[in-house]
Amino acid sequence: MxxxxxxxxxxxxxxxxxxxxxxxxxxxxxxxxxxxxxxxxxxxxxxxxxxxxxxxxxxxxxxxxxxxxxxxxxxxxxxxxxxxxxxxxxxxxxxxxxxxxxDIEKDTxxxxxxxxxxxxxxxxxxxxxxxxxxxxxxxxxxxxxxxxxxxxxxxxxxxxxxxxxxxxxxxxxxxxxxxxxxxxxxxxxxxxxxxxxxxxxxxxxxxxxxxxxxxxxxxxxxxxxxxxxxxxxxxxxxxxxKKIQSMLHKRTINAKRLKELLTAKIANHDIVLPQENPRVKYNWYLYTVAFNTLRNRVKKLLNDNGIGATIYYDPPVHQTPYYSKFHNGDLKITEWASRSVLSLPVHPSLTEDDINLIANKVEEAIKS
Ligand SMILES: Cc1ncc(COP(=O)(O)O)c(C=O)c1O
Structure with a gap:
């Protein structure tokens, strides 16, 4: 697992x-x-x-x-x-x-x-x-x-x-x-x-x-x-x-490796990778990708193979029973994100084989 x-x-x-x-x-x-x-x-x-x-x-x-x-x-x-x-x-x-x-921005x-x-x-x-x-x-x-x-x-x-x-x-x-x-x-x-x-x-x-x-x-x-x-x-x-720097460093290496593999394998398919820009540095708490149509299929195949790919957050807060009473206006991108995102692990305990497995299973799900 x-x-x-x-x-x-x-x-x-x-x-x-x-x-x-x-x-x-x-x-x-x-x-x-x-x-x-x-x-x-x-x-x-x-x-x-x-x-x-x-x-x-x-x-x-x-x-x-x-x-x-x-x-x-x-x-x-x-x-x-x-x-x-x-x-x-x-x-x-x-x-x-x-x-x-x-509402939120689609790129971040x-x-x-x-x-x-x-x-x-x-x-x-x-x-x-x-x-x-x-x-x-x-x-x-x-x-x-x-x-x-x-x-x-x-x-x-x-x-x-x-x-x-x-x-x-x-x-x-x-x-x-x-x-x-x-x-x-x-x-x-x-x-x-x-x-x-x-x-x-x-x-x-x-x-x-x-x-x-x-x-x-x-x-x-x-x-x-x-x-x-x-x-x-x-x-x-x-x-x-005392070990925060080394934990963050390992996350960065894992995220970089996962990005390289996903880019090489499936960049032209239905997948949106995290959008990096020179003004920001991510801590890579999660590696969150989005799919316009394939999210649930990818999640299932990964979970079936012991990979804890997880959806954060569906439903969004304004669609939960308690908060739906507030008037919210237009939250289109929030609702798109909620339907589309899937977070993948990049935590410091992962091995290179784990990262390869995650990328291979995402590819398998997308191309199947
Ligand atoms: C975005 C965000 N806000 C607030 C919290 C609340 O933190 P805690 O679970 O430590 O109360 C969390 C953590 O789960 C979070 O992810």
């Missing part, structure tokens, strides 16, 4: 977890978090070249905390793509704000800057671009639009740790960036997340929000929750940070 993603766990994570158990301090309710939480935050902030990283216990919590820190209130509107994991929309909706769905599967102006209203307060599959959204146009309408930009970088746009890491371009360390992500702690920001004010609020709005003892200043990352998870995350 070739899974779509696989956590890269070795002796180093095991040792670090055992140290936490031996020391017996499993979490910390102090404002700054436990020892390993702080170590992880420093490593992440250094890697991203950003002032603050605030660790939390999921990517969803990272999004939720950022929306609270931004002071977004009931009836405020936030522009988000519908072509994303539902956590993006849930984090907005659970604050009482309204998610307003914006990320929010279409041109559609923002069709969806912005007097109530709009923020935009959450999602760097889906590790493909950076068109941040220069998004930031320019945000400036023009005085909107905050909170990046959903849950899938894009290590991707960059014009040389800057995703998650560092807007006011806040949100990362996930869920088990399938390029860097994992099992469950976990982090928010990054250059703002001292947001960082201070985020540290309170992850700890019930308290600053010390029970001195509760703002609304918050228990979003604390446990020390065992932080121990894993911290250890993973």
């Amino acid at each position: 070739i899974p779509i993603n696989k956590p890269q766990i070795d002796e180093n994570e095991r040792e670090e977890i055992l140290k936490v158990l031996d020391e017996g301090i499993l979490t910390s309710a102090s404002n700054l978090g436990g020892k390993r939480v702080q170590d992880f935050e420093k490593l992440l902030a250094n890697f991203l070249h950003i002032k603050h990283a605030v660790a939390v216990n999921s990517g969803t919590a990272a999004l939720h905390a950022s929306i609270l820190a931004a002071g977004i209130k009931q009836e405020d509107e936030i522009l988000i793509p519908s072509f994303t994991f539902v956590a993006t929309a849930n984090s907005v909706a659970c604050t009482g704000a309204k998610p307003v769905f914006v 599967y990320t929010i279409n800057p041109l559609d923002l102006k069709n969806k912005v209203t007097k109530r709009t307060r923020a935009i959450i671009p999602v760097h889906l599959y590790g493909h950076p959204a068109k941040m220069d146009e998004i930031l320019e639009f945000a400036r023009k309408y005085s909107l905050l930009v909170i990046e959903d970088a849950c899938q894009s740790l290590g991707s960059s746009y014009d040389g800057k890491q995703t998650g560092t371009l807007g006011e806040m960036g949100c990362f996930s360390m869920y088990a399938s992500k390029v860097l994992t702690s099992g469950e976990g997340g982090a928010i990054t920001t250059n703002s001292d004010e947001f960082a201070e609020k985020l540290r309170m929000i992850r700890n019930h709005g308290m600053v010390g003892g029970y001195d509760t200043r703002i609304i918050g929750f228990n979003m604390r990352l446990p020390e065992i998870s932080a121990a894993i995350a911290k250890t993973q940070m």
Whole structure:
């Protein structure tokens, strides 16, 4: 079986977890978090070249905390793509704000800057671009639009740790960036997340929000929750940070190899490969291709051969029962993508034979 993603766990994570158990301090309710939480935050902030990283216990919590820190209130509107994991929309909706769905671009599967102006209203307060599959959204146009309408930009970088746009890491371009360390992500702690920001004010609020709005003892200043990352998870995350470059490098090599094989075998057939451009660097969280007609046939043949090719996301959020009550306007490319995409594995554990097998089976399905 070739899974779509696989956590890269070795002796180093095991040792670090055992140290936490031996020391017996499993979490910390102090404002700054436990020892390993702080170590992880420093490593992440250094890697991203950003002032603050605030660790939390999921990517969803990272999004939720950022929306609270931004002071977004009931009836405020936030522009988000519908072509994303539902956590993006849930984090907005659970604050009482309204998610307003914006269409995506066909070449990146990320929010279409041109559609923002069709969806912005007097109530709009923020935009959450999602760097889906590790493909950076068109941040220069998004930031320019945000400036023009005085909107905050909170990046959903849950899938894009290590991707960059014009040389800057995703998650560092807007006011806040949100990362996930869920088990399938390029860097994992099992469950976990982090928010990054250059703002001292947001960082201070985020540290309170992850700890019930308290600053010390029970001195509760703002609304918050228990979003604390446990020390065992932080121990894993911290250890993973030390090998992030090599994990990303292996993904790049695998994606390059897969691209070469697919280009040589089936480029003129019904398949759209990821569109790379010199302004962006992908972390290759997933290698997502699209088919106008053959998607389900390719998926079945790959799955039948033990390859975990997976569809992210069908249906798109606006077509799920809860979110279909929101008025969405035209989301044509979102609906096309949802019918067409298929993600292929390129994670660091894959061998050259695995990559060859994936390409051969895609070719077999297309040509059969
Ligand atoms: C785009 C996106 N947003 C948000 C999340 C939520 O992250 P988590 O699963 O860590 O809560 C995920 C991860 O699954 C994601 O892929």
